[in-house]
Amino acid sequence: MFHSNFSLRRVAVAASLWLLFSGGVALAEDAVTFRAAFLPTANYLTTIRTTGILEKELAKVGAKAEFIGPLDPFSAYNAVTSGSADASSTGTGYFVNLSAQKSDWVAFALEKYSGNSQGVVAAPGSGVTSLKDLYGKKVGIDNPGATGDYVLNLAFKEAGLDISKVEKVTLDTSSFASAFASGQVAAISSYDQNFANAVATEGSKVLVTADQLPTANWSIHIVSREFAEKHHEALKAVYDGLVEEAARAHANPALIPDAYREFGASEELAKVVAGFDTPKILPLDAAAVADLNRLGQQYVEFGFIEKAPDIANYVVDLSK
Structure with a gap:
């Protein structure tokens, strides 16, 4: 009797192991x-x-x-x-x-979109109305080699301008708006919220958006x-x-x-975002x-x- 039960247990354990590993x-x-x-x-x-x-x-x-x-x-x-x-x-x-x-x-x-949510925006009171006006001035970007830097470089290349004549300033997300509004930078090159906030700022001017460029960003x-x-x-x-x-x-x-x-x-920023291309x-x-x-x-x-x-x-x- 004991031997029979033990055999049944062995069969049950073996079957369980087979199910486990065969269905692994x-x-x-x-x-x-x-x-x-x-x-x-x-x-x-x-x-x-x-x-x-x-x-x-x-x-x-x-x-x-x-x-x-x-x-x-x-x-x-x-x-x-x-x-x-x-x-x-x-x-x-x-x-x-x-x-x-x-x-x-x-x-x-x-997640692909036209690029109209990225671009370069001149700050109010900067006197900047074109990319060339940025020569000798400071432009805020998110990080070297990131989206803002890429869009700025691509825009200058397509316009036949010399990017080395611009001073790039790295800004963190929390300082973009204040640096832009206070005139610490003459323009920003960025995307999404930072870009939308700049566009929504009274007196700002959009110089170029990425949908006007051969972007792959x-x-x-x-x-x-x-x-x-x-x-x-x-x-x-x-x-x-x-x-x-x-x-x-x-x-x-x-x-x-x-x-x-x-x-x-804010509602002002959300209104700008509503105009962005849906990816x-x-x-x-x-x-x-x-x-x-x-x-x-x-x-x-x-x-x-x-x-x-x-x-x-x-x-x-x-x-x-």
């Missing part, structure tokens, strides 16, 4: 949690967090979503590199920079290479959720200015890779990086 891939995928370190900007990885869309898509493959933030960009990227999160968002320029450093990030969704959603390689189905579900969120924004354009209001934007979500296919490789060459030309990376090595195409 599915069970591992079932246990996946996609942890998004989101930013206080109205990109779709941020706006989707309150909709249930991502949770719905991930549930189809037995996975879950967790949102961490809002975090400033550096804290968000540190959260991923430290293993506390799996994904975040950035600009394509910063992504090119990361790729040039052979980082462990890969891009999985491109958009938003992009990035994930750790480890997550992308281990959890393709879950990442595809996230991509599908972002596509659905983009469709929701196109059906209701108020979604994006409302998101900025949530993060403290699309696109895969990192051959066309997107070509655009980002072109951006990499521009980054080399502007002295931001020494050598352009082959972006094909840093993306996953979820349209396949």
Whole structure:
């Protein structure tokens, strides 16, 4: 009797182990949690967090979503590199920079727009009415090699002007508005809230917007290479959720200015944001890779990086 029960137990244990290991891939995928370190900007990885869309898509493959933030960009990227999160968002320029450093990030969704949310704006009372008027003057940018610096360099190149005749001043997010309004800088080159706030300032003048330039600077959603390689189905579900969120924004354009209001934007700023192009979500296919490789060459030309990376090595195409 004892021997019989022991044999049955052995069979049961063996069967349980077989089920566990033979279904290992599915069970591992079932246990996946996609942890998004989101930013206080109205990109779709941020706006989707309150909709249930991502949770719905991930549930189809037995996975879950967790949102961490809002975090400033550096804290968000540190959260991923430290293993506390799996994904975040950035600009394509910063992504090119990361790729040039052979980082462990890969891009999985491109959030593309016209570029009218980025540009160079002259401060009130500066007397500046053209890009050339900025010679010998200070221009506020977010960080060297970041979006504002890129737009400024590209604008000067396209106008046939010498960027070395401008003094660039690095400003943090909290000081953009005061530096602009007080005349500490003659102009700012920036994007999103900083750009919108400058446009909304009485007496300011928009000198150029990125949609007037051959830009390849958009938003992009990035994930750790480890997550992308281990959890393709879950990442595809996230991509599908972002596509659905983009469709929701196109059906209701108020979604994006409302998101900025949530993060403290004034009504004047929200009105400017409402005029920005509504982004699309696109895969990192051959066309997107070509655009980002072109951006990499521009980054080399502007002295931001020494050598352009082959972006094909840093993306996953979820349209396949």
